[in-house]
Amino acid sequence: MPSPFFCGSDAHRVSRRGFFGAAAAAGVAADMTGLNVLGSPALASELRRGQKRVILLWLAGGSSQLETFDPKPGAPTGGPFRAIQTDVPGLQISELMPKMATRMKDVCLIRGLNTRNGDHGSGAKLMMRGRRDEPSLRYPDLGAVVAREMGRADSQVPDYVTFYTQTEGRSFAPGDSGFLGARYAPMELTTNNTPEFIRRLDSITETDHRERAELRNMLGRDFVRGRTSDALGSHAEAYGRVRGIMGSERLFDVSQESQRTRDRYGPTQFGQQALIARRLVEAGVPFVRVARAWWDSHGQNFETHQEMVPELDHVMATLIDDLKERNLLNDVMVVTLAEFGRTPGINASLGRDHFASAWSMTMTGASAKGGAVWGRTDPRGQTVTHEEVNAANLFATIYAALGISPHKNYYVGSRPIPLVDPGAEPIEALVK
Amino acid sequence: MPPVPTPESFRQTGDHNRPVITFAVALGDRPGRAYFGCSDFKVYEADLGAAKVEFKELHGTHGSYVTGVAFAAGCVVSGAYDGKLVWWNTAENRHVRTVDAHGRWVRKVVASPDGALVASVADDMVCKLWDAETGRVVKELRGHAERTPTHFPSMLYGVTFSHDGRKLATCDKVGKVVIWDVASGNQLGACESPGMYTWDPVQRLHSIGGARTVAFSPDGTLLAVGGIGKIGNIDHLEGKARVEVFTVADGRSQWVFESDRYRGLVNKLQFAPDGSWLLAAGGAGEGQFEFLDVAAKRPKRQDKLTMHTHDFAATPDFGTVVYVGHNRVVVHKPA
Structure with a gap:
């Protein structure tokens, strides 16, 4: 259902952001949206590009491709679940995902991942960054790059938010801005759904808080008069961002949504965090990761997936529907990804172990081509037989589908650092 | 009653490699004849008394793992994760009927002691009683919650008849056990064994x-429940093999056994014909069996099996025990 606030035009798209900015400003923070930027035609195209955002559903621990997007029913490795037909002719996925089966025409599915790293720690880093760190160079992860590319200098909402509430595996893949530095480091939520330590201290009144800011601004203006320094600008920007982030607390409050909307996402923590992620990207946050741990099913793989995949199916389908209804799906990409998949072989505990040689991920929205399937695995799911994809190709494709040139260079000192490993190209067939 | 074999007397007399996981076993009406439900969606038959044991495909009509088999009214009744029950006449080697029995995975199928009824349990959380001859539903027993307290689907794993056939017990994922009156379908009681269920709200969710x-127990006074104790790292079946015994009359827990030697699930329990001991079998990466002294409330014998064991079946006198599981079928007999 189309949003009542949006007609689809670029002009209205800008107005819509203005609407959300105004709505937020009414109850949140007077300085959250930077409406002056929206008034500048010169920045309109930049803003359109900047509107691309990402919600990463991080399936920590490694979900099974055989129980999700690459089933092998009837094969000795196939497990007990059936495959069901999707709305894409010839494409079947696991019966555990009936809701997604009717939405695959919006989903770009890669079945040919061979990332060659079956270790939780280094695998998670690889799949968050698209490459391995060098001994003397720590690369930024996907969230930091998207924050850097899609965030706006004047934005006072966080650029990169990550939810990782479970403890298992959290240390394997912390959000990491690498050489981009603290400016693009994530706001990490690890204990509940609301950021800690962003509230004004009870001992300081709102009036005191505001007057302190005004005094600091006045002293700052006097100090910088006649001086030019990047450090001074950064100092003032940091204060401004802090105040904006302090005002963003309501974005994390799902009680601001209708009961119907909250019910749609369901009662689970994953569902509620996905709803918050939608609120955040709608308000302009470029990158939100919702980590759902822990899929590491060495024992009882099928029961673990029987428990967890229906939740993923529901949350993913609801999120896609919600974004679509709000006309956000052209701007927001929902990615499902993990550090690796799981072995086709079934161990004695009815478990599946770590496996990075032939597994799957999805991209939905932005310029990822819906209904596309890339990569094919053998009948037992043990190898990629066609259209193999490594981490660098994958990240090049994600960047391309977000309108970011994967060949863009950052600079560390005078050294150019391309966004992806040299030679990696996006899979053009997956980008609209 | 013939003398009951002692736990110490059992010796392995057969060990058969299988290319599949065997989830369920039932003994037939001829000596040595056994039926197996397997991970290749098929039901097999074997004469375990033969000089050369061969596993012959009986049928492959299921669409998923075959997790329950029972022998009743001349038929092997098999249940699978496809939700279906299949009746197969073994004497005539023919398909009798297929029934869309449950909306979710069938976990176990057992026959009543007189062979007149078949009970099936499934993840739709319903226990159904079937007329073994006609395949018609006799009763639907509903007493287990479909969702866990944390909003995830629950599972109904186990079912058994009492020795006189008048009672039935069912057990689920969160450790709830319900005792039923077979004739009326009414609940007679319930007991809880929450120590069998680990919900990890912090580390792994x-x-x-x-x-x-x-x-x-043969006299119907005790009910034993098997599973696994609390698990720290739920990536693996790391908890202690666990058995809890209740009195049927009041549902009170009488004792809890947590293995000091083996970790993993207890997938099958059965009392000795005289009730003096209880045989528990299961496993994790490897398998084990443990004989528990019912009166002394302690283990009498604990030993490894060559595979994670999903099920076993014994002749009424325990002259033969057939263990089945991961890629193997193992036969034990008293010396």
């Missing part, structure tokens, strides 16, 4: 475990 199997 999912669950593992569950009450997997139940067994009545």
Whole structure:
């Protein structure tokens, strides 16, 4: 259902952001949206590009491709679940995902991942960054790059938010801005759904808080008069961002949504965090990761997936529907990804172990081509037989589908650092 | 009653490699004849008394793992994760009927002691009683919650008849056990064994475990429940093999056994014909069996099996025990 606030035009798209900015400003923070930027035609195209955002559903621990997007029913490795037909002719996925089966025409599915790293720690880093760190160079992860590319200098909402509430595996893949530095480091939520330590201290009144800011601004203006320094600008920007982030607390409050909307996402923590992620990207946050741990099913793989995949199916389908209804799906990409998949072989505990040689991920929205399937695995799911994809190709494709040139260079000192490993190209067939 | 074999007397007399996982076993009406439900969606038959044991495909009509088999009214009744029950006449080697029995995975199928009824349990959380001859539903027993307290689907793992056939017990993922009156379908009582279920709300946000199997003592006074104890790292079946015994009359827990030697699930329990001991079998990466002294409330014999064991079947006198599981079928007999 189309949003009542949006007609689809670029002009209205800008107005819509203005609407959300105004709505937020009414109850949140007077300085959250930077409406002056929206008034500048010169920045309109930049803003359109900047509107691309990402919600990463991080399936920590490694979900099974055989129980999700690459089933092998009837094969000795196939497990007990059936495959069901999707709305894409010839494409079947696991019966555990009936809701997604009717939405695959919006989903770009890669079945040919061979990332060659079956270790939780280094695998998670690889799949968050698209490459391995060098001994003397720590690369930024996907969230930091998207924050850097899609965030706006004047934005006072966080650029990169990550939810990782479970403890298992959290240390394997912390959000990491690498050489981009603290400016693009994530706001990490690890204990509940609301950021800690962003509230004004009870001992300081709102009036005191505001007057302190005004005094600091006045002293700052006097100090910088006649001086030019990047450090001074950064100092003032940091204060401004802090105040904006302090005002963003309501974005994390799902009680601001209708009961119907909250019910749609369901009662689970994953569902509620996905709803918050939608609120955040709608308000302009470029990158939100919702980590759902822990899929590491060495024992009882099928029961673990029987428990967890229906939740993923529901949350993913609801999120896609919600974004679509709000006309956000052209701007927001929902990615499902993990550090690796799981072995086709079934161990004695009815478990599946770590496996990075032939597994799957999805991209939905932005310029990822819906209904596309890339990569094919053998009948037992043990190898990629066609259209193999490594981490660098994958990240090049994600960047391309977000309108970011994967060949863009950052600079560390005078050294150019391309966004992806040299030679990696996006899979053009997956980008609209 | 013939003398009951002692736990110490059992010796392995057969060990058969299989290319599949065997989830369920039932003994037939001829000596040595056994039927197997397997991970290749098929039901097999074997004469375990033959000089050369061969596993012959009986049928492959299921669409998923075959997790329950029972022998009743001349038929092997098999249940699978496809939700279906299949009746197969063994004497005539023919398909009798297929029934869309449950909306979710069938976990176990057992026959009543007189062979007149077949009971099936499934993850739709319903136990159904079937007329073994006609395949018609006799009763639907509903007493287990479909969702766990944390909003995830529950699972109904185990079912057993009492030795007189008048009672039935069912057990589920969160450790709830319900005792039923077979004739009326009414609940007679319930007991809880929450120690079988691990919900990890902090580290991994999912669950593992569950009450997997139940067994009545021959006199009907005790009910044993098997599963796994609390697990720290639920990536693996790391908890201690666990058995809890209740009195049927009041549902009170009488004792809890947590293995000091083996970790993993207890997937099958059965009392000795005289009730003096209880046999528990299961496993994790490897398998084990443990004989528990019912009166002394302690283990009498604990030993490894060559595979994670999903089920076993014994002749009424325990002259033969057939263990089945991961890629093997193992036969034990008293010396």
